[in-house]
Amino acid sequence: SNNEDGNERNHNDEEIQKALEEVDSCQNEIDALNEQASEEILKVEQKYNLLRNPLYEKRNESLNKIPHFWVTAFVNHPDLSTILSDSEEDCLHHLSKVTIEEFEDIKSGFKLGFYFEENPYFENRVLTKEYHLDSLEEPTSKSTTIKWKEGFDLTSTKHATSKPGQKRGTEHKSFFSWFNDHSDPLSDDIAEIIKDDIYINPLQYFLVPDVGVDNGVDDEEGSDQEDETEEQGGGITGDTDEETHDIQNTVSE
Template sequence: SPVSVGEKKRLSMSGQQKLQAKANQGATEARISGDMSDAAGSAAVGRLQQSITYNARLQAMGHYLSLPESMKRRVRALKKLQFHTLEIESNFYRELHALEMKYASVHAEQFDKRYKIVKGEYEPTDAEADWPEDSEAELQLAALARSVGGTTEKSAAAAAQLSDDAKGLPGFWLTVLKNVELIGQMIHEHDEPILKHLTDIRAGLFSGDQTGFTLEFHFSQNEYFSNSVLTKQYFTRMSPDRRQPWSYDGPEIYRCRGCDIQWCKGKNVTVKILKKVQRHRGNGQKRTLTKTVETDSFFNFFNPPTQAIDDLNDDDSEDEEIENLLQSDFEIGHFIRERIVSRAVLCFTGEGLDDDDEFDDEDEEEEDDDGDNEVNDFDEEEAAQQARH
């Protein structure tokens, strides 16, 4: 049976993760055997992988080019058939996209009920809340809870502060996002007070001249920004690209667009103001220099690179960095749509958290975060020039 768009994308991501894990393992082995640095080991493995792939392609192309012209002609006919096959596949995905849009209103009814229960606008009846607890799952979760110690104690203490009379499920969406490692690692302490105001996450499809989906993050009134909804749009390519047709593997995200957050004064958590006091050598007068620098925050998610991934140059190091950021962003956006919006309650309880849904960082090494120390010190020459002016 056909693989769904979401499942196909997840399978693709799983393959990428396994490849990355093998590359990391190879880099580690190379460092151990040859006393290589982290960068040198990873680069060596990357070059080896490229070499193996390149040699295999050369052999295949060499065989094809050595064929008689009559056979090459038949191969070209097979290529044209292959392209038509991809066009049929793309038509299937277009119809599937239209079918998903048709059922979007049905899903919306269920999500509306979820929203009202979470926010405390509706109290479910006994009949609506009669879903049985899974005793085996409870035992497994209890064993896991004991094994992680401090983190669970902290969560239990926070839960204990909630009154039985509290309306809805306070902090539901913050808990959902933090429970998913892929998203939780984006959330910093200064983001949490804002995300406590998150009341809903929705995903909507669009089609026409452009196809894709929009993520909507709904917030209650708060002191941090005036927006009631923050949006993130993802644009998908449904058809194979004639310039690179054989890379087609179903709908592909190629661009995304965030939104402007209307921050209240002094509440923008995506930047911080650095101050440095200087004393004039001659008259002893003091002046304060300020500098605004970007800082890590979940809300940087709404300010992605604006370029389409097709417009980037693989040979440009800056473009390569942007491409990596976009690929990561695309995976996160797709994951939110496919797994978080549709299965939020299972992410909340932990039952929907799968090891395969997370990035494999087993072989990654942590680095000291010296960013704050670096940005807290102005470049002395720059500061001196500002002081003279």
């Protein structure tokens, strides 16, 4: 009868509702554990950031003694090389230091710092681009306003010529158009390459030019690092992610 069906239906509904409440209560415990795990992992990351920072500073001091280190590493990176125009490459010869500052709670963002020597292109000595990715607010990025010197604005249409046919792996047109672009801070491929690839181990890109990509060092500047690279003759491969670098064996010969 309808009545019996109705009773059974109510009974089933009640059981299902009870089960859903059990699931929800379980889920709350799981969510709390996940939250706890995230916090614990964050603390580990913070701890290691503090341990890494003095090493990065020490590394920067040594890198500073190597002419055109950063531009060479950038140009040798298979993806980053594709966005660098010739003028930008020239400009980045004046890039003397790169820094990355993770904000204290890490999840909330980071700041890239590009330090320049006095150069013909712009007045600034430091260009920064920072990412604010706190999940509670709209993600944003902002960057230093570049004070271009007259006739040297690389973002003007006159200079902003990208390399045709060389694009791959990134949607950005040039280094400085990326620098000024704040449209999608959450998925910024160039920032990711600089932060999570090049910065982690720039030496591998400095030493080993990507096959088929111009290593970007102009011959007329008598670049010392080009000689270095030749001397090392492939002793260090690009596939160094899981290996310990042993530059001693290759450099000191």
